[in-house]
Amino acid sequence: MATVLSIQNLTKHFGKIKAVNGLNLEVQTGQVFGMLGPNGSGKTTTLGMLMGVTNPTSGSFYWFGEEPTPQLRRKIGAVLEHPIFYPYLSGQRNLELNAMIKQCPQENIPHVLELVELTERKDDKYKTYSLGMKQRLAIASALLNDPTVLILDEPTNGLDPMGIAEIREIIRKIAASGKTIILASHLLDEVQKVCTHFAILKRGNMVHTGPIGDVGAGAETVEVNAEVENLNEVLLGFSGTASVNRENGVYQVTMRDGFHGKDLNRFLFDKNIVATHLVTRKKSLEKQFLEILAESH
Numbered sequence: 147m148a149t150v151l152s153i154q155n156l157t158k159h160f161g162k163i164k165a166v167n168g169l170n171l172e173v174q175t176g177q178v179f180g181m182l183g184p185n186g187s188g189k190t191t192t193l194g195m196l197m198g199v200t201n202p203t204s205g206s207f208y209w210f211g212e213e214p215t216p217q218l219r220r221k222i223g224a225v226l227e228h229p230i231f232y233p234y235l236s237g238q239r240n241l242e243l244n245a246m247i248k249q250c251p252q253e254n255i256p257h258v259l260e261l262v263e264l265t266e267r268k269d270d271k272y273k274t275y276s277l278g279m280k281q282r283l284a285i286a287s288a289l290l291n292d293p294t295v296l297i298l299d300e301p302t303n304g305l306d307p308m309g310i311a312e313i314r315e316i317i318r319k320i321a322a323s324g325k326t327i328i329l330a331s332h333l334l335d336e337v338q339k340v341c342t343h344f345a346i347l348k349r350g351n352m353v354h355t356g357p358i359g360d361v362g363a364g365a366e367t368v369e370v371n372a373e374v375e376n377l378n379e380v381l382l383g384f385s386g387t388a389s390v391n392r393e394n395g396v397y398q399v400t401m402r403d404g405f406h407g408k409d410l411n412r413f414l415f416d417k418n419i420v421a422t423h424l425v426t427r428k429k430s431l432e433k434q435f436l437e438i439l440a441e442s443h
């Protein structure tokens with residue numbers, strides 16, 4: 147598999163703020179790669195460096211194994227922050243202007259309009275578009291020169307559930323057409339739904355990277371004790387129990403996916419058993435991610 151992007155020790159400091167701190171990661175051909183992190187974790191700054199609009203403080207990155215050049219960047223389409231379109235011009239006319247600026251053939255316009263499902267509305271003025279349609283037009287514009295890689299920064303921000311579903315569907319369609327996608331998002335749910343691989347950022351540091359299947363992995367372990375004779379049997383009778391071990395005078399319960407300490411506590415309580423000790427020893431990855439994402443700055 148070919149490496150589309152490799153990043154080594156990429157760092158960006160704004161004065162004292164370490165926006166991105168020694169980032170290392172790789173994106174392979176055909177991946178839908180999610181950069182997941184709470185607001186302020188350094189996603190937009192990273193994408194800005196990758197697109198050549200922000201200068202790194204230190205570190206390096208290679209697109210397709212080569213030093214980034216403007217020439218090379220033509221193979222990358224990006225939707226960063228707020229794209230600028232003329233409100234009184236139609237979607238079609240706006241794309242024509244963008245195609246001229248990007249020096250790519252006007253013939254691509256019908257195809258990209260079709261891809262983002264705006265063909266029927268192409269002759270309406272941009273200012274009459276919904277937020278979701280505006281975002282779709284931005285994606286269409288990024289696809290005009292048939293890039294190998296598409297970069298999206300928080301593609302569903304501010305959209306209603308319907309708009310969100312449409313954008314996600316379009317992302318899947320673009321991925322299925324063979325393009326590599328890099329997507330920044332603060333939503334675990336979004337990354338889980340559209341990405342194949344992901345990295346999680348926390349205050350400019352990468353704290354995890356791997357295939358998206360990892361999210362559900364890593365069972366939770368709960369340490370429990372209660373003053374009943376047959377606790378071992380009781381614990382095995384809980385539907386969320388995968389296994390029970392007795393260690394140092396307490397019971398270690400490995401939970402099945404989706405079950406947590408509080409579920410076990412409720413189960414015991416319903417059986418009139420009061421736990422004298424109940425501690426979650428190891429959290430599931432998903433829980434760890436949700437905690438990181440809930441952090442505010």
Ligand SMILES: Nc1ncnc2c1ncn2[C@@H]1O[C@H](COP(=O)(O)OP(=O)(O)O)[C@@H](O)[C@H]1O
Pocket residue numbers: 160163164165183184185186187188189190191192
């Ligand atoms: N131009 C800038 N000047 C100063 N600080 C900045 C600038 N851009 C971003 N930052 C800071 O860098 C950190 C990361 O921001 P950002 O990359 O926008 O995070 P994210 O996209 O994950 O929300 C934040 O603390 C932000 O305030």
Ligand SMILES: [Mg+2]
Pocket residue numbers: 189190191299300
């Ligand atoms: Mg951002």
